[in-house]
Amino acid sequence: MIAQIKFVAGEIMVLLDRLEGPLHTEDIKCRINAPPDVILMSLGWLIREGYVYAIPRETGIEVMRIGNETNEEMQERALDLNAVTV
16 A cells, blocks of 8 residues: 555656646546545655645645745745644
C-alpha cells in the first residue's frame, strides 16, 4: 500500500508540474487511474512532506505544488492560513 501511495504521489507531482497551476482534487481523481482513497492518501503525504499545499475553495480543495505560485497566490495562501482557527 505504501508503495502504491508513493507511486500515485509521483503521478500527482508530474501532473502538477505539467499544468503549472492549482488543480482541484476532483480533476486529479479524473486524470489519475487510481482508487480515490489512494489519491487522497497520496495528497496527504505530499502535503505533510511539504511538496504541495491545499487551497480551500467553496467548491472543494485545490492543490498546488510549492514553488509554482505567483506573488498574488502566495499572499492569498497567507490570508487563508491566517483565517484558520484551531
